[in-house]
Amino acid sequence: MPTKPTDPAFLDVAQLEAGTIYRLLSGAVAPRPIAWVSTVDAEGNANLAPFSFFNVVSVDPPVLAFAPLLDDRAAPKDTVRNLEIIRECVVHVGSEDLIEALNATSATLPPDADEFTHAGLGKAPLGELKPPRIAEAPIAFGCRVRDVLNFGDRPRSGRLVLAEVVVIHADPAIWDGRHVSREALRPVGRLAGADYVRTTDIFSLERPV
């Protein structure tokens, strides 16, 4: 059935405020996995922040994508500023065991403040990469930035970071060489606002041949 402007379900994006579009997108595109991203600035100060605009976009080569938005003053977040200088990051997966610490690292701190220290997390090296991985996190994807797409210069305009995975830390407690243990990893998804979801109510559906 054709949609008309008089249809209450019809929304013209050009007439909507960014805050409204944010609530619509983040409520409807849910649950979202959470990238927990470590970067460093030119002085070597570490930065850590969660981003639920996140997914896998290529397997060979392995590429992850996450999207820090410009802030309310249309300024890039520290993660993006760092990646413009040191084009490396470590991406962890948000999980229940570390969710309080993950949330703590979403605080707006001064650029040179270290969110690892702020959240009580340890650092460990990952290969030759400059950003540290979170010592407590069972899986960490060490990445080099392939590209950053720019969707505009207004508050909440996205920067899509395409990060190629070059080295992986996978604790044998969650990775047996063939499967990731969901019970051990306990990944969580983000819904809208302050809501999250666990992955404990599972059902299976075979794909058609």
Ligand SMILES: Cc1cc2nc3c(=O)[nH]c(=O)nc-3n(C[C@H](O)[C@H](O)[C@H](O)COP(=O)(O)O)c2cc1C
């Ligand atoms: C679970 C969670 C998911 C988030 N996802 C995003 C996101 O996808 N994009 C974004 O711009 N901010 C997101 N935020 C907010 C950022 O984490 C927050 O702005 C943070 O301070 C950015 O850190 P930085 O300035 O060190 O890069 C999220 C926050 C939380 C708690």
